[in-house]
Amino acid sequence: MLTDKNKNKPTSPMDGNFEIGPTATAMSETAQGFDKNAPDTGDTLLTIPKSDVSLEDEIDRLAQALSLKFEELTLIHQFSERLKIGEDAAVVCQSLLEELAPCINASTIAIDLYQDDDLQCERIFLFTGERWDENWLGEVASYATSVVGGDICAVGNAPVAILNSPAEDSPAFVRTVVIPIQRDGMSLGRMIAVRPIQEDEFGTVEADLMKSTSMILAAHLINQRQYMEMQQMFEGMIQSLASALDAKDSYTSGHSSRVAELATMIAKRLGFDQDGINRIRMAGILHDIGKIGIADSVLRKPGQLTEDEFEQIKHHPVLGYEILKGIKPFRNILPAVRHHHESWDGSGYPDGLAGDGIPLDAQVLAVADAFDAMTSDRPYRSGMTMDKVVGIFKDGRGTQWAAVVVDVLLASPEILNAKRKNPDSDA
């Protein structure tokens, strides 16, 4: 049975109101007393003789069933629209509960999420009425599912526990519905609805709504897990590439990770969105990957490089670009990798881009890259003092580096202070 809350909810995709209209009229043309020649008053509502009570009841029943199914579809549609694959599972569940709450007249609706297969719960609650103790709610749900027979029933293929008449040993005298969140044999959690014993019994209407949403949730949670696994595998691959470079160029070990962290901090201050921040972080880790193709004798040379050796080093942005360009997930970091040594005045390499012709990601990486190179110790020299570093950036602002990026760096005490090894001398 629909709750009062649902009476005003749209029940038709056409106008937001469902009535027994032309379709139902056409379906009942055989009804006794239907006058095909009656004038069309514009009012298409079905009129059925009072004597044919069974037909009227049947149509009422069909209309109500149709209305319920439409409400169920509406709920699934609204929930599906909210699903985002990269979103935290807790946020997804909260979103689902917010959609479901108006349709289930329960004191409490909750979701227990199982982490992996160990049945450890991350409990996410949405209290639609009285706030009840979380542990107690878990006990009530477990009790309901442990009861065999009685009010236990099944909806579709999934076992659903509807307990309307708890026994003496129940943790509490409440009506309970518990829906497993499962798919392909994987138990992902459970959805719980509780209603005081003084209120109406739960029925298959509530269970159907909860089951439909739990099926969508289960499919989404599995997709999300697979996405996260792929993401972790991908990040592991990136880290392996960075480690391979660190192993080859031990003088600058950790440089890639530090540049990624710095560039991320700058990007956040510049207002990059989450995609942009993820992109700049990945570009930071891989920006020097082309150095893998540079001879060790040149890469590890502690002293001054010859002109020819420097030309070899200058080739690493293009080498990195060539290494990564065939891998689709890396395509959006190619501009930053290729152009992180361009100079604002056009004197950089490899393509001599200038000003805003330099991709913004590359402008950010250029500053982060230079900052780490200046401030990090090398086996053959110590990192510069912060005063000196700040002075160099002020001199190169608008000539070597984008002024807006340098300004962000110099206005970021969390970056500058983290690198101040001797605050007294740098003050």
Ligand SMILES: [Fe+2]
């Ligand atoms: Fe580089």
Ligand SMILES: [Fe+2]
């Ligand atoms: Fe670098």
